[in-house]
Amino acid sequence: MSKIDTRAVLIDEGLKALLSHGYEGAGIGPILKSAGVPKGSFYHFFASKEEFASAVVGSYTEGNQTVRTQLLTDESKSPLQRLRAYFEYHEQVYASENPIGGCLLGNLAQSIAVHSDVLRQELHRAFAAWQRDFQQVLREAREQGELPSHLDPDETAAFLIDAYEGALVRMKTEGSIAPLQRFKTMAFDGLLKNHA
């Protein structure tokens, strides 16, 4: 493998391990074995497990950003239709996973955020970027009269992310995407709909 390939494979295996075992449960040894990479090679790319996990979060965030940009700026749909398409896309992704992986950000928030400033800041950045994209689409919804007038677009953006993270936690407990479907119904038919 080229250096670029090796790094990408390590990050890919790291993502799987972190999603499955959390930060403290994800061992570097098994990750290297799955990746078919010798130990010395790992430390060529990453100074520590913390730095490795930060790189995994960075790559994960980058992938999510690409999906968000594509789905949330699709001008053929109204702002709230775009937001719905975002959740429907991820529902399909999670439904196809076996076992269900869940969200790396929520996973690491539970297991490592308290112990590592580096990772906490990386998670903070990832959530902030996600929130900015939701704010943007909800501000557009407000401008187009699609958002109920009692909702603040920015607070709503943050709340939807939190509520969705919780649905993902419940999904892991239930081993089913039913909590994601409930989230969608409550968010779009309950909170975001004009009932006046």
Next chain:
Amino acid sequence: MSKIDTRAVLIDEGLKALLSHGYEGAGIGPILKSAGVPKGSFYHFFASKEEFASAVVGSYTEGNQTVRTQLLTDESKSPLQRLRAYFEYHEQVYASENPIGGCLLGNLAQSIAVHSDVLRQELHRAFAAWQRDFQQVLREAREQGELPSHLDPDETAAFLIDAYEGALVRMKTEGSIAPLQRFKTMAFDGLLKNHA
């Protein structure tokens, strides 16, 4: 220590360790050291780490049940006022913790639910009991005309738990209870309020 005290101390230290490190990061050795209990004594009470963690979840659930019963059946308040009191109580609890501990259920859901049927079922039971109590209070809110008519009490109960779990995840990332305050505002002034 008596046998009852030893078991209680182990469970108490186990709770702290699980909240701080997740299932795979919580070592039995450090737990025994904090508890001042010899290794043989641990295996007198618990056959395995899995069984120990189940007992911790059981004790945690019991404590939560007591708080819920007290706050959610307080007839001096309306159903939605009781629900608000529930969240305000926990906001104070989390605000007083340093470092912020978060919710054991959400924590274990991320780290172990996929790997242990025993723990997944224990978590499922804990969430189900919580949800039944919220359903009860929201059905009362519906009967008393306090719940907006487009909301189903049972689905709303489940959604509020999910959304709250997500706010707790975000709280751990931010190291602040601001997400809990946002949850309260969005739930009570957004979702649960009649805007008609």
